[in-house]
Amino acid sequence: MNTVIFDFDGTLANTLPICFYAFQRVFKEFDNKDFSTEEIKAMFGPSETEIIKENLSHENKKQAIGLYYTTYLENHSKLVDYNKEIDELLRYLKNKGIKLGIVTGKAKRSLDISLGELQMDNFFDVIITGDDVNKPKPDPEGLIKALSVLGVKSTEAMFIGDSDADIQAGLQAKVYTIGVQWLPDYQTMEFTNEPDAVFDSVTDFMKSVKAGGLYES
Structure with a gap:
């Protein structure tokens, strides 16, 4: 991974x-x-x-x-508040040499605003926005495009999202799929399609990463 x-x-x-x-x-x-x-x-x-x-x-x-x-x-x-836990997670993954990406339905214009305001500009190796695809999530087009840009296999990647559309896209792209409910506002209370793992805390996810247990939650 x-x-x-x-x-x-x-x-x-x-x-x-x-x-x-x-x-x-x-x-x-x-x-x-x-x-x-x-x-x-x-x-x-x-x-x-x-x-x-x-x-x-x-x-x-x-x-x-x-x-x-x-x-x-x-x-x-x-x-929109700065989130220290998210910042620490991204820095930790980046420092470990993990390739990082974003696949979002947002337009590039609003994403660029948010990345700049939250000082997240320099973390990501690939960014696929709603402007970059013909079919939005739950279609896996964005994820497949991100994997292609990064040159990685689906078995080497995981996708983390808070909505049913995220989980469906991840499953169709055949990546390890994590559903999260770790911010104050998220899109899905109960996932229609079961993700490979679910986390309701950034801290718990970080502990799993550090323990090498990304396949277990």
């Missing part, structure tokens, strides 16, 4: 609150609709840009997309 690939929202950063807030503002201002967080969550899969294009009734989608990213940037420091 020489590669760890992560989902982003709800896995590496507690960015779900800012995603919900920005989407709710867009739909309120352009369609005068009040969407709950659960209704917004049901739209997840494609990038933010595609979610707005697919779900907004208002014809000025370009302006709406612009408002989403402006809202995301302006409110990031207020709504």
